Amino acid sequence: MANKLVALAVLASLLGGVSCELSLSLSIIYKLYGYTTPILRPYPIRPPSPAPSAPQLLVGYYAKNTTCPKAEEIVRNAVKNASPGILAGLIRLFFHDCFVRGCDASVLLELTNDGIPTEMRGGPNLSLRGFEVIKAAKEALEALKECQGVVSCADILAFAARDASYILSGGYINYDVKAGRYDGFKSNASETFEELPPPFGDLSLTTSMFAAKGLDEKDMVILSGAHSIGQSGCSSFSTASIEPVLGKKLNETCGMPVNAATTVPMDYKTKDTLDIQYYKNVISNDVLFKSDASLTTSTQTKSLVETYAREHSSLERLFLGPEPWYRDFGKAMVKMGDIEVKTSKEGQIREKCAFIKPPPTPY
Ligand code: HEM
Known part of the structure; x- marks a missing residue:
C-alpha cells in the first residue's frame, strides 16, 4: 500500500513537471513514513493573478433566473443535520474547490475524460469530508422536475459552506451567496500540490x-x-x-x-x-x-x-x-467564491457531482 502511494506521489509530480511539486510530493512521502517535518525547497513566488471577477454571479440567482427557486432551501435541508465535523469539512471543501481551477466543483470529480487522477486523489485532499452531503443535496434537487439539470455543483458547494458557517457560528456568520457558477470538465490531482497552501508554509x-x-x-x-x-x-x-x-x-x-x-x-x-x-x-x-x-x-x-x-x-x-x-x-468567503468562476461557455451543469456529463468511459 505504502509503495503504491509513493508511486502515485512521484507520478503526480511528474505529471506536473515542476520541481517544487516534486519537493511537495516528497513531503507527502516523508509523511507516509511517519516523519512530521517535511523537507522542502522554497516555492517560487507567484505573480498575483488578475482580481477575481465574476459579473455573471447574482444573489438570489436560482429564485430570479431559473425554474428552481427553492435551490438554496433544498441545500440547507441537506446540510442542517450534519455533524460538526462534517460541517467543518464542507467549509474546507469549498476552499479546496476554489483554490484549484476556481470554484467549479472540480474537487468533486471522481473521473474525467483524460483519465488523470482527479483532485480528490491529491495528497492535500485525502482528508476532505462532507462529499455525501453535497451528493444528497444534488440528489434532492435532481429529484424535482423543475430543478433537473439546473443547479450547479459549484453553487451547491458555495451554499453548503455558507450554511455550515451559519450553524457552526451559532448564526453569527450569515451572508448572501452569489450564484450562477458552472461546473468544470477537468480536475488534476497534481494541481492540489501546486495551488493549496501547505501547513508548514511561512x-x-x-x-x-x-x-x-x-x-x-x-x-x-x-x-x-x-x-x-x-x-x-x-x-x-x-x-x-x-x-x-x-x-x-x-x-x-x-x-x-x-x-x-x-x-x-x-x-x-x-x-x-x-x-x-x-x-x-x-x-x-x-x-x-x-x-x-x-x-x-x-x-x-x-x-x-x-x-x-x-x-x-x-x-x-x-x-x-x-x-x-x-x-x-x-x-471573505464571498470573495473566495469569485475565484475563476466558469460561465456557461466554459462549463456545464452536472447531473451527478462526481461525474461530467455525459459520463466518461472508465479507463
Ligand atoms: C491559510 C492556509 C491554510 C492551510 C495551510 C491549511 C491547512 C489545513 C490542514 C493541513 C488541515 C488539516 C488536514 C488534515 O490533516 O486532515 C486543515 C483543516 C481545515 N481547514 Fe485549512 N488551511 C488553510 C486555510 C483554510 C481556509 C482558507 C479554510 C476555509 C475558509 C480552511 C478550513 C479548514 C477546515 C474547516 C479544516 C478542518 C476540516 C475537517 O475537520 O474536516 N483552511 N487546513
Whole structure:
C-alpha cells in the first residue's frame, strides 16, 4: 500500500513537471513514513493573478433566473443535520474547490475524460469530508422536475459552506451567496500540490499563494479563522514550536512515532464553534500549523490577529452586535467564491457531482 502511494506521489509530480511539486510530493512521502517535518525547497513566488471577477454571479440567482427557486432551501435541508465535523469539512471543501481551477466543483470529480487522477486523489485532499452531503443535496434537487439539470455543483458547494458557517457560528456568520457558477470538465490531482497552501508554509509563502488567487493578506488572516473548527491528522503538523502544554497533549495523543491516522481538534478550547477563539490561539501559540503561527510574524498580520481576537464587552455586543470577524469572514468567503468562476461557455451543469456529463468511459 505504502509503495503504491509513493508511486502515485512521484507520478503526480511528474505529471506536473515542476520541481517544487516534486519537493511537495516528497513531503507527502516523508509523511507516509511517519516523519512530521517535511523537507522542502522554497516555492517560487507567484505573480498575483488578475482580481477575481465574476459579473455573471447574482444573489438570489436560482429564485430570479431559473425554474428552481427553492435551490438554496433544498441545500440547507441537506446540510442542517450534519455533524460538526462534517460541517467543518464542507467549509474546507469549498476552499479546496476554489483554490484549484476556481470554484467549479472540480474537487468533486471522481473521473474525467483524460483519465488523470482527479483532485480528490491529491495528497492535500485525502482528508476532505462532507462529499455525501453535497451528493444528497444534488440528489434532492435532481429529484424535482423543475430543478433537473439546473443547479450547479459549484453553487451547491458555495451554499453548503455558507450554511455550515451559519450553524457552526451559532448564526453569527450569515451572508448572501452569489450564484450562477458552472461546473468544470477537468480536475488534476497534481494541481492540489501546486495551488493549496501547505501547513508548514511561512507567512510569505501563504500570502503569495493567496495573492495568486486574488486574495490579499487580510483575506488570508480572516479565512484562516476557519481553523477554529474541525480536525487535523497528526502528520499534518510538528509539535516542535507549539506552546508546551498543548504540545505535550498533542504528543501524547499522536504517539511516538506519530500515528498518521490519529486526528486532533484544531481548536481544543471551542472545537465545534466557528469563532474568534482561533485568534486567541494564534497569540498564545496554541495553533497546529506553521501557517497559523506565522500570522504573528509581520506587524500588519499581527495587528489584524489582535484586532480579531478582541472580544466585545456585553455593552458592545448590545450596541454593535458580534465581533467584526464574523461579518468579515462572510465577506471573505464571498470573495473566495469569485475565484475563476466558469460561465456557461466554459462549463456545464452536472447531473451527478462526481461525474461530467455525459459520463466518461472508465479507463
Ligand atoms: C491559510 C492556509 C491554510 C492551510 C495551510 C491549511 C491547512 C489545513 C490542514 C493541513 C488541515 C488539516 C488536514 C488534515 O490533516 O486532515 C486543515 C483543516 C481545515 N481547514 Fe485549512 N488551511 C488553510 C486555510 C483554510 C481556509 C482558507 C479554510 C476555509 C475558509 C480552511 C478550513 C479548514 C477546515 C474547516 C479544516 C478542518 C476540516 C475537517 O475537520 O474536516 N483552511 N487546513
